Amino acid sequence: MSYFSRASRLNTSRSQLASAKQISKEAGVLRKHLQEREEADTRQEADAYANARRQAERIDKRDRVILKNEEERSVFEEVFDRRTLMTLYDIANKGVYSQLNGVVSTGKEARVYWGVTSEGVDVAVKIYLVASSDFKRRAQYVVGDPRFTNFRRDSRGIAELWARKEFTNLTQSYEAGVSVPKPGMHEGNVLTMQFIGENGVPAPKLTETDVTKSDYLDVVKQMKILFSKAEIVHADLSEYNIFKLDRKVYLFDFGSAVSVQHPLARDFLKRDIYNLNHFFEKRGITTLDELSLLSKFKFKKSKLSETTDE
Numbered sequence: 001m002s003y004f005s006r007a008s009r010l011n012t013s014r015s016q017l018a019s020a021k022q023i024s025k026e027a028g029v030l031r032k033h034l035q036e037r038e039e040a041d042t043r044q045e046a047d048a049y050a051n052a053r054r055q056a057e058r059i060d061k062r063d064r065v066i067l068k069n070e071e072e073r074s075v076f077e078e079v080f081d082r083r084t085l086m087t088l089y090d091i092a093n094k095g096v097y098s099q100l101n102g103v104v105s106t107g108k109e110a111r112v113y114w115g116v117t118s119e120g121v122d123v124a125v126k127i128y129l130v131a132s133s134d135f136k137r138r139a140q141y142v143v144g145d146p147r148f149t150n151f152r153r154d155s156r157g158i159a160e161l162w163a164r165k166e167f168t169n170l171t172q173s174y175e176a177g178v179s180v181p182k183p184g185m186h187e188g189n190v191l192t193m194q195f196i197g198e199n200g201v202p203a204p205k206l207t208e209t210d211v212t213k214s215d216y217l218d219v220v221k222q223m224k225i226l227f228s229k230a231e232i233v234h235a236d237l238s239e240y241n242i243f244k245l246d247r248k249v250y251l252f253d254f255g256s257a258v259s260v261q262h263p264l265a266r267d268f269l270k271r272d273i274y275n276l277n278h279f280f281e282k283r284g285i286t287t288l289d290e291l292s293l294l295s296k297f298k299f300k301k302s303k304l305s306e307t308t309d310e
C-alpha cells in the first residue's frame with residue numbers, strides 16, 4: 001500500500017472516529033435532556049396531584065363551613081357544579097349568610113335554601129340550576145324586555161340571566177313599595193332575599209291558608225303598585241307565589257316578571273288577573289270584574305299613567 005493510500009485510510013478512520021464521538025456526545029446530551037424532562041414531568045405530576053388534593057381539601061372544608069349537615073353536603077355536590085359551589089362560598093365570605101341550613105324547595109329550575117347569618121337572621125337563597133336552564137320554555141319572558149338584551153345563551157349564561165332578572169324585578173318592586181321579600185344580593189346564578197317565615201319554614205302561601213276579601217283587595221293593590229310604580233307585570237302570579245303572614249300578603253317568585261314595555265305584558269297581566277280571580281272565587285270570595293280591573297292598568301306607548309287609584 002502506497003503512503004498516500006495509507007494516509008487517506010487513516011484520515012477516513014479518524015473522521016469516522018470523530019463523527020462517532022460527536023454522535024455519542026449528542027446522544028449523551030439527548031439522554032440527559034430526556035432524563036431532565038422525565039424528572040420535570042414527574043415533578044409536575046406530583047405538583048398537580050398535590051394541588052388537586054389541596055383544592056379538594058379546601059372545597060371539603062369550605063362546604064363544611066356553609067353546610068353543616070353531611071347529607072346536604074353530598075346532595076349539594078351532586079346537584080350543583082363547581083362554579084355554583086364557589087359562588088355560594090363567595091357569598092358566604094361576604095357575610096350574606098354564614099351557613100346554609102337546608103333545602104326549602106327543590107324546583108325543576110331552581111332550589112331555595114334556608115341560610116342564616118352570623119347574627120342568626122334567616123335569609124332565603126335561591127339558586128338557579130345550570131344543568132336545567134331551559135331557555136326555549138322561558139324565552140318569552142325575556143325576549144322583548146328592553147332591560148335584558150345582553151346575555152349569553154349557554155346554559156350557565158341563562159341560569160345567570162334568570163337570577164339577575166329575578167333580582168332586578170325584586171329590587172324594582174321593593175323600591176316601588178310593593179310588598180315583596182326585601183332583596184339581598186345577586187351573584188352569578190344565585191340571589192338572596194329576606195326569608196318570609198320562621199326557623200326555616202316559609203310562611204304559608206295563599207293556597208295553604210284561609211283568605212279573606214281584604215287579602216284579595218290587598219293583592220290587587222300590590223299589582224297596581226307593581227304596574228304603575230315598578231313598571232313591571234309579575235307574569236306568573238297565582239296562589240302559589242303569594243305568601244300570607246300576619247295578615248299581610250307578599251308577592252314572590254319574580255323570575256318571569258317583565259317590563260310593562262314587553263310586547264306580551266298585557267297578555268301576562270290578563271292571565272295574572274284571571275288566575276287571581278279564579279282562586280278567590282273558588283274560595284267563595286266575590287272578585288272584581290276581570291275586564292274592568294284590566295282597564296285600570298293603562299298601557300301607554302311611552303310613559304305610563306298612574307293607576308294606583310283604589
Ligand SMILES: Nc1ncnc2c1ncn2[C@@H]1O[C@H](COP(=O)(O)OP(=O)(O)OP(=O)(O)O)[C@@H](O)[C@H]1O
Nearest residue numbers: 104105107110112124181193194195196197202253
Ligand atoms: N323569600 C322567601 N322566604 C321563604 N321561603 C321562600 C322564599 N322564596 C321562596 N321560598 C320558598 O321556596 C319555594 C319556591 O320558591 P319560588 O316559587 O321562588 O321558586 P320556583 O323554583 O319558581 O318554584 P316553583 O317552580 O315551585 O314556583 C316557595 O314556594 C317557598 O316555599
Ligand SMILES: [Mg+2]
Nearest residue numbers: 240241252253
Ligand atoms: Mg314559585
